[in-house]
Amino acid sequence: MEASVELVGRDLSRDYQLAPDDGIIVRPTPVSLGDELQVEYRGLLAQSGAEEVYLHYGFGRSDWTYVQDIPMEKSADGTWTAVVQVEEAGRFNFCFRDNANNWDNNYGRNWSYEIHGDGDFH
Numbered sequence: 001m002e003a004s005v006e007l008v009g010r011d012l013s014r015d016y017q018l019a020p021d022d023g024i025i026v027r028p029t030p031v032s033l034g035d036e037l038q039v040e041y042r043g044l045l046a047q048s049g050a051e052e053v054y055l056h057y058g059f060g061r062s063d064w065t066y067v068q069d070i071p072m073e074k075s076a077d078g079t080w081t082a083v084v085q086v087e088e089a090g091r092f093n094f095c096f097r098d099n100a101n102n103w104d105n106n107y108g109r110n111w112s113y114e115i116h117g118d119g120d121f122h
Contacts, residue, residue: 023047024111031092031113034085041072041080041096043104050098053080057095059088059115069097089115 023042028035045053053072058064066088072080086092092113095105 022106026111026113029113030116031086032117033089033115034087034117037084037086037092039072039082039084039094041082041104042078043096045096045098045102045104046078046080048098048102050100050102052099054097054099055082055084055094056097056103057084058093059086059090060093061090064093072096086115091115 023044023046025040027038027040031037039055041053041055053074054069055072056067056069058067070082070084072082074080080096084092092115093110094112095103095110097103
């Protein structure tokens, strides 16, 4: 059986969901140095009824730098949202944890976006 994705009428330049069922949306994409990113989360922790969710993020190509945990806000539809200012070059790397210290880290791979316009291409 062949799967299909309905994209008609959707403005893909404004947001990007990493995989059809992972519940992660980052906007705007592509990510550029200086952007204010909105990260939306409807993944495993949200589906498990977490009382609090935190965005754990950092910047860098290999090792994460400027690592922070920020609380996400829950909306009426169960989506958790956080806003991050892209102030470092390289990559924007992130995962999620809840107040019980359960993690959603994409099966150990985390999530990562290249930061465009940073002038650093090594």
